[in-house]
Amino acid sequence: LSRTMITLPPPKPKMYISKYREAIVLENKYKNEHRTMVPRTVKAPSHREMCPQRPEGEKPEHTFRKKTEHTGMKKVMAQPACVDTRKRDKQLLEKSGLVPFYLQKNDYGIVPGYLRRRKAEKEKAKQDNDAWLTKQQETVKPLAEQEKQNILQGLKRRFNELNFEYQSLPFTISPSQHKKYNYKMFLEEAMSQVEKDIALFEEHKYIYTSDAFHCFLKNNLELIWNK
Numbered sequence: 457l458s459r460t461m462i463t464l465p466p467p468k469p470k471m472y473i474s475k476y477r478e479a480i481v482l483e484n485k486y487k488n489e490h491r492t493m494v495p496r497t498v499k500a501p502s503h504r505e506m507c508p509q510r511p512e513g514e515k516p517e518h519t520f521r522k523k524t525e526h527t528g529m530k531k532v533m534a535q536p537a538c539v540d541t542r543k544r545d546k547q548l549l550e551k552s553g554l555v556p557f558y559l560q561k562n563d564y565g566i567v568p569g570y571l572r573r574r575k576a577e578k579e580k581a582k583q584d585n586d587a588w589l590t591k592q593q594e595t596v597k598p599l600a601e602q603e604k605q606n607i608l609q610g611l612k613r614r615f616n617e618l619n620f621e622y623q624s625l626p627f628t629i630s631p632s633q634h635k636k637y638n639y640k641m642f643l644e645e646a647m648s649q650v651e652k653d654i655a656l657f658e659e660h661k662y663i664y665t666s667d668a669f670h671c672f673l674k675n676n677l678e679l680i681w682n683k
Contacts, residue, residue, distance in 0.1 A: 599663045608657045615650045618643055 474480075537546040538554065549555055558564060622643045629636050657663065 595666050596664045597666075599665050604657060604663060608654065611650055611654050611657070615647060615654065618647045618650065622647065 536549040538549050538552055539546055540552075550557065622640070625636065625640055625643075629640055
């Protein structure tokens with residue numbers, strides 16, 4: 457008996473229970489019931505209320521079939537094509553040029569009107585250009601060799617006269633001497649222009665002039681040299 461009492465575990469002490477436990481439970485109970493303004497549990501609606509039975513003899517009108525018939529996409533038919541490469545690249549047979557197309561048109565094989573009008577405009581422009589060139593060739597004539605030599609000699613004589621006058625000027629002319637300074641600039645410009653005219657006559661073998669210019673040059677040749 458002494459051994460049995462020693463080997464048994466000691467008894468558990470009593471659990472602590474507050475003396476205010478009942479008051480706290482009662483207080484929380486009242487607080488939980490008045491937490492909301494609605495019942496604590498909402499009643500679930502019944503199936504009969506949500507889906508009432510339809511009276512016998514009434515059937516709904518099915519419209520989805522009609523709607524599908526009008527709005528459904530039509531099947532795209534495959535167009536005939538031809539394969540023209542070893543990589544199986546396809547090309548529509550209708551636009552490939554291998555089959556005749558537009559054979560029943562009224563103007564098949566006839567040149568369109570806009571192409572005919574464009575061709576007529578080109579021909580008219582070419583005729584006008586040819587007529588203008590012919591007219592220019594008739595009015596423009598080559599200058600005779602004797603007249604060319606006379607003009608060239610006159611230009612050289614004019615250049616010598618200008619050069620003599622230029623050499624007669626003082627070696628230094630200040631810009632304050634307006635008359636002499638301006639006269640020197642005039643001589644330089646005139647000599648430069650005469651040099652260009654002489655080079656033009658010597659460089660080109662044939663020189664063409666119009667009839668009006670030819671008459672003017674013939675009547676005023678001496679005036680041009682002495683200008």
